[in-house]
Amino acid sequence: MASPRREQRRVGGSERIGLYTLLRLERGGLEAGLPGQFFMLDVPGHIMPRPFSICLAEKDELAFLINPVGPATRVLCELERGQKIGLFGPLGNGFRTDVKRPLLVGGGIGVAPFPYAAQVMGNPPVVLGFRTARQAEAAQLVPKAEVCIEPQLVTELIPGVPMDVLACGPEPMLHAVHALVPDAQLAWEAPMACGFGACYGCVVELDGKSRRLCVEGPVLNGRPPALPLIDDEEEEAEA
Amino acid sequence: MILNASGCLDALTAPRVARSLDIYVAKTITPEPMSGNPQPRLAETDFGLLNSIGLQNPGVESFCAEILPRLEELGMPFWISVGGANAADYARVCERIGERESVSALELNLSCPNVDPAAAGAAEIVAACRAVSDKPLYAKLSPHLPDVAEVATGVIEAGASGLTLVNSLRGLVLDEWTLEPRLGRGVGGYSGAAMRPVALAAVYLCYEATKGAVPIVGVGGVQNGKQALDLIAAGASAVALGSVLFGDLEAPERVRTELEQEALARGFERPGEARGAAHRPSAG
Numbered sequence: 001m002a003s004p005r006r007e008q009r010r011v012g013g014s015e016r017i018g019l020y021t022l023l024r025l026e027r028g029g030l031e032a033g034l035p036g037q038f039f040m041l042d043v044p045g046h047i048m049p050r051p052f053s054i055c056l057a058e059k060d061e062l063a064f065l066i067n068p069v070g071p072a073t074r075v076l077c078e079l080e081r082g083q084k085i086g087l088f089g090p091l092g093n094g095f096r097t098d099v100k101r102p103l104l105v106g107g108g109i110g111v112a113p114f115p116y117a118a119q120v121m122g123n124p125p126v127v128l129g130f131r132t133a134r135q136a137e138a139a140q141l142v143p144k145a146e147v148c149i150e151p152q153l154v155t156e157l158i159p160g161v162p163m164d165v166l167a168c169g170p171e172p173m174l175h176a177v178h179a180l181v182p183d184a185q186l187a188w189e190a191p192m193a194c195g196f197g198a199c200y201g202c203v204v205e206l207d208g209k210s211r212r213l214c215v216e217g218p219v220l221n222g223r224p225p226a227l228p229l230i231d232d233e234e235e236e237a238e239a
Numbered sequence: 240m241i242l243n244a245s246g247c248l249d250a251l252t253a254p255r256v257a258r259s260l261d262i263y264v265a266k267t268i269t270p271e272p273m274s275g276n277p278q279p280r281l282a283e284t285d286f287g288l289l290n291s292i293g294l295q296n297p298g299v300e301s302f303c304a305e306i307l308p309r310l311e312e313l314g315m316p317f318w319i320s321v322g323g324a325n326a327a328d329y330a331r332v333c334e335r336i337g338e339r340e341s342v343s344a345l346e347l348n349l350s351c352p353n354v355d356p357a358a359a360g361a362a363e364i365v366a367a368c369r370a371v372s373d374k375p376l377y378a379k380l381s382p383h384l385p386d387v388a389e390v391a392t393g394v395i396e397a398g399a400s401g402l403t404l405v406n407s408l409r410g411l412v413l414d415e416w417t418l419e420p421r422l423g424r425g426v427g428g429y430s431g432a433a434m435r436p437v438a439l440a441a442v443y444l445c446y447e448a449t450k451g452a453v454p455i456v457g458v459g460g461v462q463n464g465k466q467a468l469d470l471i472a473a474g475a476s477a478v479a480l481g482s483v484l485f486g487d488l489e490a491p492e493r494v495r496t497e498l499e500q501e502a503l504a505r506g507f508e509r510p511g512e513a514r515g516a517a518h519r520p521s522a523g
Contacts, residue, residue, distance in 0.1 A: 046283060047288060190280075193281050194485040196253050197251075198252070199247065200280070200292045200295050202281075203278075203280070204278065205274070210295065
């Protein structure tokens with residue numbers, strides 16, 4: 001698994017995709033990690049970095065899909081080409097992508113990890129659900145995605161045959177997917193201050209167990225946690 | 240000496256960062272497991288962070304069986320933070336953990352803003368812990384105390400070996416649209432740069448009240464060496480880093496180097512020589 005690194009990177013570009021913004025950062029020597037892993041992005045003028053899953057990983061750039069829901073995400077959406085920001089990653093546990101009958105299930109901004117996942121997995125079937133048509137414009141990032149808009153729910157698009165589901169979306173959607181497909185790999189979201197297990201801010205409870213999403217997730221029922229995260233080997237590797 | 244503030248670093252997920260400290264302080268342990276507070280537990284606010292973790296921990300038995308042996312493998316000095324709902328709770332954890340030679344000291348978290356406060360007075364808790372453990376006991380006090388120096392002298396008389404000053408300050412942040420609290424529990428603990436003058440005042444007053452006779456760990460918003468030196472000048476013998484660690488894994492080494500340089504620039508060969516400098520009337 002790739003060791004997380006903290007780097008300063010230039011904004012390569014930023015484009016509106018419906019309500020969301022795709023922020024492209026120069027990649028440099030950063031590892032992209034696995035689909036479902038995330039980076040902490042520093043936000044100019046803010047204290048707490050914010051976690052974003054890797055949306056696209058090209059040779060020269062990493063891209064993150066950002067929903068401008070608050071002051072910090074709005075700052076990130078307004079960054080201009082050439083500005084530098086810090087990022088730290090890849091962090092957390094990604095999806096298992098070596099599955100036999102893959103189906104990617106995304107809800108709203110939960111589409112974010114799937115362009116990269118689809119690329120790694122050779123464009124498997126994808127179903128995406130959104131609240132509005134403007135949000136649904138983000139579906140263009142994932143080839144051949146089947147899309148629905150509320151009141152239709154994305155769980156209605158999951159076929160009644162056994163599939164290996166990789167899901168990301170709001171908590172009610174994840175619970176609904178979990179109920180339909182108990183062994184689905186679910187990517188969760190919670191505010192986090194550190195990204196490496198220190199703050200206990202991102203703990204969620206699933207099946208009666210509390211889990212730190214940054215080190216045990218964000219994908220639960222995915223790859224097993226690899227601890228420690230920031231160890232001496234990394235120091236030697238960097239030296 | 241550079242430490243981490245309890246709850247701001249997990250040595251098992253980031254051992255390299257822990258080893259860059261002089262002492263690692265583990266997250267608070269209570270007698271029974273605690274599942275912590277509901278989400279959301281974190282929110283950014285003006286000049287700092289608000290947290291409402293709620294002392295989530297596996298309880299002392301599970302800690303001793305599963306976590307303590309792994310901390311011992313780190314091969315570095317470490318303290319354990321101790322919590323509870325009453326004096327007997329604190330004493331039970333101190334007694335259980337105090338059996339382990341590897342634990343250099345126990346820090347009594349007498350001040351978590353995210354759980355209901357212990358009914359017992361700080362001195363009573365310290366006395367109960369002193370009765371069951373010979374380890375150095377550090378009393379971590381709240382910035383809410385109307386007279387922190389009076390409580391400090393009280394806990395020292397009750398058997399505390401040192402002080403940790405201060406815990407986070409209670410704060411509230413509202414959602415910009417719903418105007419409801421952003422944290423699941425409503426209020427939370429405020430940390431970050433705005434804590435610096437608060438911590439500085441507590442350290443200053445307690446150093447004066449204890450005449451510099453006990454070690455004091457200064458905690459609160461330290462992000463660089465000069466800010467660490469300020470705490471030492473006010474009376475701290477060591478400085479703990481808190482929320483700065485979330486965004487800067489190199490902070491311990493950086494702050495240590497800056498601290499040495501800032502002390503030298505003011506004529507102190509070692510940072511420790513600056514301890515209490517703020518109290519000398521002719522300083523400067």
